[in-house]
Amino acid sequence: MLSEGIGMRTATLEMSGDRSVNVLARMAAQAHRIAGDLANRWLGCCDEFLDWQRRHILEAEPDAERLEAHRQALKFLLRSTRLMHCQAADPDFSDRSLAAELSARLQQLEQSWALIHEPMPAEDAEAILKGVFPDER
Amino acid sequence: MNAELEALLKAYDAFLQVRGAEASRLWHIYESRLDKVLAGHPKLAKESLHRAVQWAYRGWVRAQSPPPTIPPKA
Numbered sequence: 001m002l003s004e005g006i007g008m009r010t011a012t013l014e015m016s017g018d019r020s021v022n023v024l025a026r027m028a029a030q031a032h033r034i035a036g037d038l039a040n041r042w043l044g045c046c047d048e049f050l051d052w053q054r055r056h057i058l059e060a061e062p063d064a065e066r067l068e069a070h071r072q073a074l075k076f077l078l079r080s081t082r083l084m085h086c087q088a089a090d091p092d093f094s095d096r097s098l099a100a101e102l103s104a105r106l107q108q109l110e111q112s113w114a115l116i117h118e119p120m121p122a123e124d125a126e127a128i129l130k131g132v133f134p135d136e137r
Numbered sequence: 138m139n140a141e142l143e144a145l146l147k148a149y150d151a152f153l154q155v156r157g158a159e160a161s162r163l164w165h166i167y168e169s170r171l172d173k174v175l176a177g178h179p180k181l182a183k184e185s186l187h188r189a190v191q192w193a194y195r196g197w198v199r200a201q202s203p204p205p206t207i208p209p210k211a
Contacts, residue, residue, distance in 0.1 A: 047156050054154070058195065059202035097158065104160035108153060115191050125192035128185055132178055133139035 032094040039084055039098045046105045049077055050112070057116060071117055078113065081106045145170050145190050146197045 056062060057070055085102040087093065119125075148170050152163040171186055178186075 050153075050156075058198045061199075100158040100161065104158050107164060108160055111153060111191075114188075115194065119195070120188040120192045122192065125189040128181070128189035129142065129193060132174060132181065132186065132189075133142045135139055 035087065035093070036095045036098060039088055039095075039102060042081070042084055043098075043101055043105060046077060046081065046109065049073065050108060053112060053116075067116070074109065074113055074117070078106070078109050081109060141174055142190070142193065145174065146194055149190060149194055150198070 053070065053074075056066065062070070081102060085099065085106055088095070088099040088102050093099065145167070148163070148167040152160055152167050155163055168183075171183055171190070175181060175183055175186060
């Protein structure tokens with residue numbers, strides 16, 4: 001009788017343990033889903049930024065105010081994309097393709113920074129281009 | 138424009154314009170074009186050539202872009 005009672009209690013505890021593990025697994029799956037959704041939304045945000053940059057910075061002649069706004073926005077995007085890429089590059093992250101997507105976008109954002117905010121001085125660039133492509137005007 | 142430089146600018150442009158993980162592949166294509174040009178200029182650093190191409194890219198994009206549309210007169 002006594003051993004039956006202990007057995008029942010153990011079984012109840014085990015069931016409860018299984019249930020809590022299931023709850024934890026569901027929570028972890030949800031957390032992964034949220035992180036994946038966030039990364040996808042972030043990639044969309046980066047795409048919008050890069051499209052805007054093309055139209056309003058690269059194809060246009062932006063004034064100092066627009067350039068400064070771009071600089072600030074790009075700085076924030078770079079910092080946040082680095083953080084997200086770090087998370088997505090973790091071997092435990094559920095969606096492996098997101099790390100590659102974030103890495104590619106990070107590379108494009110880094111190029112944007114150098115291209116727009118840290119260009120090579122004109123005289124240095126012209127000297128190199130003239131040396132390498134002599135027929136270039 | 139020099140054909141080699143134009144090819145570099147187009148390859149760099151393709152990398153910057155693409156959306157998705159494909160960008161990495163296009164970056165490698167651009168880099169391999171840089172390497173090809175550098176083969177004839179062993180004293181020039183890859184980063185220096187890239188930065189010069191990057192500088193030329195700004196002017197090239199503006200030259201390629203359509204002129205701004207003027208709204209019709211009322």
